[in-house]
Amino acid sequence: MRISKKTDYALRTLFTLLENREAGPVSIRELAKRNNIPKRFLEHIMLELKANGWVDSVPGKNGGYCLAVQPEELTIGQVVRYFDGVLAPVGCVSVAEYKKCSQEDICYFRPLMGNIRDCMADLLHRATLQKVYQGFSGDYRKVRLNGHEGGEGI
Secondary structure, eight states: OOHHHHHHHHHHHHHHHHHHHHOOOOOOHHHHHHHHHOOHHHHHHHHHHHTTTTTEEEOOOHHHHOOSSOOOBBBBBHHHHHHHHHOOOSGGGGGSSOOOOTTTOOOOOHHHHHHHHHHHHHHHHHOOOHHHTTOOOSSSOOOOTTEEEETTOO
């Protein structure tokens, strides 16, 4: 799974708003600057975040954006699913956008792909903004592939 730039930017922005929750609204210019996001692109993302009820806008000289939800109520999975759609690695194991495959009944790796989807969905939906902000990593063991650790080379 690879998240889109739009999802990446939305998550960066949500964490910036969480980080600055006590200080008040953050201007779109400041959000763009802090997160290295093109301002015009961020404007579209903020409209979508607001339409979902995840952020509020505050007008005025000291206005900007702030979280509209409790950080323990919004999951990374909700954001990823909204911006990127399905989590399934292949269409024949997708719950939301299932696509029939001629090899389903005899496929050796379909059950594995289903388990990957389930693990990914479980992890993303247990990971709230608050938990991740506090260091939640999912409690899964360190990634190891071909001698690489921490995901290098994957």
